[in-house]
Amino acid sequence: MAAPNEQFVDWEIIHVPGNAPLSLEDSTVNVVAAKIEPKQASAIIRQLNQICPLENLRHLKRVKKDKSQGKVELSIILCLSSENGSSIEAFPSGVRQLIDNYNLSSFYAKVSKCQATSKEEWEEQCKLWPTSFHPPTNPEGVSGLDAEEIKSIYSSMKSVMQLVQSNIQHKVVNAAVIVNPFNGQIISKAQDDILPLLKSSEENISWNSKNEEMKYKWSENKGVACVNPWGWLERSCQDHDAMPCDSGLAWHPLKHAAMVAIENAAVRDRRLFPNSSPCNNDCYSELYSDIGPAKRLKTEEAQLTNQNSEIGNGLTSEATRPYLCTGFDIYLAWEPCPMCAMALVHQRIKRIFYAFPNPRVGALGTVHRLQGEKSLNHHYSVFRIHIPDKALSEIFLEKLKD
Amino acid sequence: MGRVSESVSEDINRFMELAIDQAKCAFDNLEVPIGCVIVEDDEVIATGYNKTTETRNATRHAEMEAIDTLLEKWQKCGLNKTQVAQKFSNCILYVTCEPCIMCAMALSILGIREVFFGCANDKFGGCGSILSLHIGEADNKCSDGASQSKGFKCTGGYMADEAISLLKSFYEQGNPNAPKPHRPVRVQAPQK
Numbered sequence: 001m002a003a004p005n006e007q008f009v010d011w012e013i014i015h016v017p018g019n020a021p022l023s024l025e026d027s028t029v030n031v032v033a034a035k036i037e038p039k040q041a042s043a044i045i046r047q048l049n050q051i052c053p054l055e056n057l058r059h060l061k062r063v064k065k066d067k068s069q070g071k072v073e074l075s076i077i078l079c080l081s082s083e084n085g086s087s088i089e090a091f092p093s094g095v096r097q098l099i100d101n102y103n104l105s106s107f108y109a110k111v112s113k114c115q116a117t118s119k120e121e122w123e124e125q126c127k128l129w130p131t132s133f134h135p136p137t138n139p140e141g142v143s144g145l146d147a148e149e150i151k152s153i154y155s156s157m158k159s160v161m162q163l164v165q166s167n168i169q170h171k172v173v174n175a176a177v178i179v180n181p182f183n184g185q186i187i188s189k190a191q192d193d194i195l196p197l198l199k200s201s202e203e204n205i206s207w208n209s210k211n212e213e214m215k216y217k218w219s220e221n222k223g224v225a226c227v228n229p230w231g232w233l234e235r236s237c238q239d240h241d242a243m244p245c246d247s248g249l250a251w252h253p254l255k256h257a258a259m260v261a262i263e264n265a266a267v268r269d270r271r272l273f274p275n276s277s278p279c280n281n282d283c284y285s286e287l288y289s290d291i292g293p294a295k296r297l298k299t300e301e302a303q304l305t306n307q308n309s310e311i312g313n314g315l316t317s318e319a320t321r322p323y324l325c326t327g328f329d330i331y332l333a334w335e336p337c338p339m340c341a342m343a344l345v346h347q348r349i350k351r352i353f354y355a356f357p358n359p360r361v362g363a364l365g366t367v368h369r370l371q372g373e374k375s376l377n378h379h380y381s382v383f384r385i386h387i388p389d390k391a392l393s394e395i396f397l398e399k400l401k402d
Numbered sequence: 403m404g405r406v407s408e409s410v411s412e413d414i415n416r417f418m419e420l421a422i423d424q425a426k427c428a429f430d431n432l433e434v435p436i437g438c439v440i441v442e443d444d445e446v447i448a449t450g451y452n453k454t455t456e457t458r459n460a461t462r463h464a465e466m467e468a469i470d471t472l473l474e475k476w477q478k479c480g481l482n483k484t485q486v487a488q489k490f491s492n493c494i495l496y497v498t499c500e501p502c503i504m505c506a507m508a509l510s511i512l513g514i515r516e517v518f519f520g521c522a523n524d525k526f527g528g529c530g531s532i533l534s535l536h537i538g539e540a541d542n543k544c545s546d547g548a549s550q551s552k553g554f555k556c557t558g559g560y561m562a563d564e565a566i567s568l569l570k571s572f573y574e575q576g577n578p579n580a581p582k583p584h585r586p587v588r589v590q591a592p593q594k
Contacts, residue, residue: 269458
């Protein structure tokens with residue numbers, strides 16, 4: 001995809017689907033095909049559609065057209081290949097007869113098993129055997145985003161990357177920003193908050209002294225809570241123990257960036273709408289009542305439309321108050337762990353964007369794939385943003401200059 | 403479910419009853435009725451119930467409430483991280499519903515010793531229903547030196563009927579906090 005802006009050259013957005021990509025083995029099926037003479041094509045197609053219609057493979061085109069040395073060559077799918085059928089006896093009798101009548105020489109071919117869900121997948125499929133493709137009316141992948149939106153997504157991602165530098169010994173930490181995509185308003189910002197922060201003076205000295213030689217190493221991510229969730233015990237910073245700050249806790253092993261961002265969003269909601277009756281948390285209702293997910297989706301959509309139309313007036317009335325984080329996006333530097341990913345389900349986040357995969361405990365595509373767990377009562381879309389190395393170091397240097 | 407002798411099972415039910423009491427507190431506060439207690443050396447050291455409605459933070463599950471109580475309490479006593487981790491490794495959680503994926507991961511991060519729960523959570527349970535986060539990773543230390551994952555023992559089915567009937571009556575009364583009912587709420591027979 002072309003970069004929508006020269007500021008974001010070589011940035012890339014990749015949809016992380018709910019189902020794991022299938023292997024070639026799982027996504028294809030073997031068929032028996034044969035080359036045919038173009039002038040016989042229509043007769044053969046007509047007969048085959050009667051003898052052996054491709055019931056469950058309607059996305060497949062029956063005939064494949066190749067050009068070799070300026071000549072058009074047609075191949076046709078005769079039938080599905082049977083499990084053990086390498087011999088002609090295994091073919092349906094009508095097909096056998098057709099092969100005899102037209103003196104065809106059959107061969108085996110691999111074709112895609114299912115209809116493509118994206119243009120990219122369709123293009124891949126057609127390399128095997130042509131298929132038809134009907135773009136989904138409501139595309140959930142990248143194809144549903146226009147250039148303007150992608151640009152604002154990249155900008156938000158950039159603002160998260162500016163937050164990943166911790167004040168503690170130059171370690172990188174995870175950062176999160178929750179955004180209302182309708183007006184770009186930032187709902188909350190957060191960093192991992194597992195360890196106490198150093199005093200700002202210490203922080204400044206160390207920053208300046210190391211400015212020059214410091215190179216950002218994204219692979220040195222042991223300080224990122226979601227990447228190394230059990231590391232809170234070992235991560236000691238001159239053991240600032242037993243120094244509870246005013247807010248209560250000096251350190252907290254569960255204060256991953258996403259959890260803090262959710263808490264901040266909740267605080268904001270209570271501040272903006274102090275008197276409203278609290279909204280229903282219906283997270284367990286599907287277990288015990290029959291309000292179906294479709295019904296719920298409608299309500300959420302209605303809520304969104306409502307929200308969208310009133311934002312122009314700058315109203316923060318009850319009517320514009322979303323239920324939890326319904327309709328909001330979250331940007332994260334690292335793919336969240338299962339705790340954070342599930343928290344984002346609970347809080348009804350609409351879309352998640354992250355830059356770096358989390359190889360050990362990533363819950364959105366790497367190890368688990370919560371966005372594809374059918375049983376959950378809410379599903380968000382997940383995207384990975386690939387940021388080129390050059391852009392990453394620029395973001396980092398900009399931050400140092402501040 | 404693991405086999406336990408009758409007296410041990412009695413003990414478990416004794417603490418589970420306290421967890422149910424917590425769930426009832428949630429119910430009285432118009433919250434989804436799930437409650438828990440955390441026990442150290444046969445003594446309840448923290449309680450918690452769902453506060454997602456009051457806080458407008460859907461992550462404030464019973465387990466999270468109880469965990470935060472302990473973290474605050476222990477830090478106020480001046481315990482350091484090592485000591486706190488030591489404490490958690492000696493704690494047992496009794497909760498009326500199987501911990502969700504979020505809470506299961508949190509319990510693993512803290513290194514809790516054991517969990518007993520009431521009813522299973524078929525929609526988003528993290529201790530066997532959807533994911534099995536209570537089972538630690540097979541390899542002890544991952545190659546790049548990150549810290550070891552922690553599993554915990556986890557068994558369910560204690561006083562499950564009580565837990566389920568609380569949840570049922572909560573949704574039966576048609577959650578009073580719901581903005582506008584879409585249609586009358588009918589309650590299905592429990593799934594098991």
